[in-house]
Amino acid sequence: MTEGIEFDVSETASVAEHRDEVVAAVTDHTGRIARELALLQGGDYGQSTFRTDAGEWTLKYEAGDIQYLRFEGKTGGETYVVSSKQPPEPDELAAAMRDYEAFVKAYNRHVESKAGVLDDVPTEFPAVASTDSVVAERDRVVGRIREVADAISGELHRYEGVDYGTFSARVDGTRWELKWEEGRASYLRVGGRGGTYLVSQYEPPSAPDLRELAPEFGRFVEAFNEHVDDLEADLSRVSL
Template sequence: MAGEGLDIDIDITDIAAVADAREQLLAAVADHAGEIAADIARLDGGDYGSRSFSTDRGQWTLKHERGTLQYLRYEPQGGGETYVVSTQRPAAPEPLSDALADYDAFVTAYNDYVDRVAGLLDDVDDEFPAVRSTADVAAERDRIVDGIERACHRMAEGLYRYEGTEYGTFSARVDSTRWELKRETERVSYLRVGGSNGIYLLSQYGQPSAADVRSHAPEFGGFVAAYNDHVAELAADLETIEL
């Protein structure tokens, strides 16, 4: 539609005629410029945007939001500005008439812009390197985490049998790093390394990163050893009881 002009049988140099038919005229301009706004949004991307176009008589600025025209502003060379399309009240007949006398030139400037960008991507190479998959690394991560989870469930079961409470935790330091297992009844809720702001090797929110597993899995054996020592201490305490 851009470049075809507005099909309205009104002499825009006749101020009285413009005043009488202004609503009809502005609706037609809004529809026409709205198509330009949608095309600009499609090309530029993003939710919001604006673009200016110069003519011999002035400058036109079009602003859109998600492809919907927000305003169309005309700034003649002599100064001032006229909002041909806006959310405010319509422009006065005389400045509106002056602006619309330059509207065809605005559309021509827009079409020239389209012509300039038409071949913008012609030389862009659309053959890209093959993307290597992380599937093997992720599978190995899952295998290691599954082993950690099985061991933690066994710890949670043992703690539940001994403590008998619905919720509980077991924590230990491994090479000065705090490890904490939290359970709900006999199931592990999480395994966290490094305190309250640490890394969750097990949680309800998904798998840890492969990098975190690489950093902390080698120390998990130390945590298991600390748990076993804890169980041994409990057993020793029970052995001292005399009935």
Template sequence: MSDRLDIAADPDAVAAERDAVVSRIRDHAGEIAYAIARIEGGDYGRRSFKTDDGEWTVKHEQGDIEFLLFEPRSGQETYVVSTQQPPEPAALAEALADYDAFVAAFDDYVRSLDGLLDDVPTEFPTPASAADVVAERDRIVARLREVCNQMAGELYRYEMDDYGTFTARVNGTRWELKREESSTSYLRAGGSGGTYLLSQYGPPSAEAVREFAPDAPDFVAAYNDHVAELELDLEQIDL
């Protein structure tokens, strides 16, 4: 980049010339920022390039340039491109004297990547199938939902509220069945921050099923005890 600023008597003319130069630099450095974003991946990033006279830093966001900063070996730094106010003309002129070196440093960086991936293998082992694990997980979860829906239906018949919960502590862990009418909204083990074994979202992990499913019969037994207590209470009523 060989643009230079000539000091003019008219400040408006100086500012207009400065703005025109900054616009060209933004377009040119924007291509560099986009190339860096493609090479490095990710939505955000920054990379610095050293020259004989200082260091240039490019920051990008989603492929667009955020700023271009020049830090000379001596003197004040200059944001040649930024989202804030444009640079002071004299500082811009000083920075642009080193802009070609910055571009050359970027070109050296790109060339240094040539052949970087030549020896990276592209043949990989065939991943093992998780179909059997998923099928068994889904079978257990489906059975658990069937049982919980039965529980929810009986609770709805007894309580006659559209919404309700049944909780029990099983081997030190709090289990909670939440229902909407006679359907299960969720089954959660472990309190408010626990694991959802049943929910309106996706199924639990196979690890979670393995951890908690063995205790599910005890949760059902706690529900049965709850129903038995209700029946006992009703038997004690004399009319």
């Protein structure tokens, strides 16, 4: 049925080629704006919107590279002038580009508005208080607790006859747990799972936690001594 039909078909190659040239130029130019915004905002990714008389331009970037440039005209509709998906329609691109200069000027005004904003910000600050004395006192108290916890661990190691284990007791209803390995304390935890570690292989307790719990440590030692007394009482009833 199509034999003999001789209608001319317009080619779009030149229009598409010109469109691609415009998009490439805009991508390069707006890429510079994206890098400047990334520097100004101090992040690897983000987006900014700039208003003009004709509409709004939104620039999104990631790692300093442009992700998209979108134009939303006041009369409706939106055009992705730069996009990672597909190029814009030529007519839509042409309409957006008529406002592109206004977008760049809006960006420039934005940058200029930041000039001098930090001029009156002081850079002289109060002296920083040293934590040396607090840390030294904390380490002294924690060190003494560790010494006693190691002594308890050594006694448990001798009595239990195994290389590792735990001993727990309640002090005023709060669970204290000592884990030991080969006669040394692995940790002393107060409050069960998720509690506070007075002795740890990782980091010391905070000064407020230590201040609250250190006075109670003696009660834990007393609970251990009572445990030993009970063991001696049990053994005293054994006769040969």
